[in-house]
Amino acid sequence: MLEPAVMGEDLDPVAHNRLAWDRLVDSDIEWSRPVGTHIIERAREGDWSVVLIGHEPTPRNWFPAELVGVRVLCLASGGGQQGPILAAAGATVTVFDNSPKQLARDDEVATREGLEIHTVLGDMRDLSALNDDAFDIIVNPVSNVFCPDLAPVWAEAFRVLRPGGLLLTGFMNPDVYLFDEVSLDQQELVLRHPLPFSSLDLSENDRMRAYGDGPIEYSHSLTEQIGGQLSAGFLLTDLTEAPHHADITAQYFPAYIATRAIKR
Numbered sequence: 001m002l003e004p005a006v007m008g009e010d011l012d013p014v015a016h017n018r019l020a021w022d023r024l025v026d027s028d029i030e031w032s033r034p035v036g037t038h039i040i041e042r043a044r045e046g047d048w049s050v051v052l053i054g055h056e057p058t059p060r061n062w063f064p065a066e067l068v069g070v071r072v073l074c075l076a077s078g079g080g081q082q083g084p085i086l087a088a089a090g091a092t093v094t095v096f097d098n099s100p101k102q103l104a105r106d107d108e109v110a111t112r113e114g115l116e117i118h119t120v121l122g123d124m125r126d127l128s129a130l131n132d133d134a135f136d137i138i139v140n141p142v143s144n145v146f147c148p149d150l151a152p153v154w155a156e157a158f159r160v161l162r163p164g165g166l167l168l169t170g171f172m173n174p175d176v177y178l179f180d181e182v183s184l185d186q187q188e189l190v191l192r193h194p195l196p197f198s199s200l201d202l203s204e205n206d207r208m209r210a211y212g213d214g215p216i217e218y219s220h221s222l223t224e225q226i227g228g229q230l231s232a233g234f235l236l237t238d239l240t241e242a243p244h245h246a247d248i249t250a251q252y253f254p255a256y257i258a259t260r261a262i263k264r
Contacts, residue, residue: 013216016216020216024214025104034079034106035080035109039085040084044089051170053241053257054255056258058168058258059238062238062260064137067086069091070136071137072136073096074140075096076096078106079097079106083109084109087117093115093116095118097119097121103119103120125152133163137165137166138168140167141170144171144220146215146218150224150228154229161263165262167260173256176219177196181211185247189252197219199211236259238259
């Protein structure tokens with residue numbers, strides 16, 4: 001359990017979430033389980049898919065027809081899942097993540113399967129370890145929910161993509177955060193929070209009740225998510241939605257949104 005002082009005004013959300021995600025890896029959550037050899041074998045044969053939102057495969061026409069030699073940045077996408085699949089399909093893959101143990105999952109699959117994957121540790125708002133125009137595609141599954149502000153993410157994504165490069169990103173519908181978290185786990189919708197929401201804004205008791213020592217989460221408006229990409233210079237080319245894979249919101253509205261955008 002976290003000490004109360006950790007959640008004070010001097011909290012570093014990057015450091016907190018790094019430790020929290022390392023603990024989630026240790027607990028073997030779904031998003032930290034490396035893909036199996038059969039998935040890699042199929043990807044090598046051209047039969048592959050990756051997810052941006054929930055369990056929904058990303059539309060294949062969001063990607064180039066051929067991935068061999070395509071430079072892909074898997075942004076905040078550790079866990080031994082998307083990166084290894086894309087590498088097995090022929091892409092040149094870099095995985096950037098805030099959690100050392102998430103990155104270790106990618107290294108594990110790379111070693112096991114003889115894949116070449118470059119892993120980089122860092123905050124998704126600061127890609128200074130990566131060069132300008134270095135990538136053809138960024139694959140960013142739902143992760144900016146753990147990031148306090150998104151404008152730097154979109155600006156950095158724009159910088160490291162080549163002109164004409166693609167940004168494929170998944171994010172939470174902010175309306176999810178209107179509801180009491182514990183009630184959602186019990187398959188009940190209880191309207192509780194105004195937006196914007198941050199788990200930091202909860203009382204200590206409520207935060208521990210709903211989130212324990214897990215990562216800090218932030219809702220982000222569609223203005224921040226979609227408008228932010230446009231403000232950074234991206235051109236939106238497609239959008240899709242999906243229900244949450246685990247809670248009652250799926251009966252009423254899509255909890256996940258994914259966008260495809262191009263660097264103009």
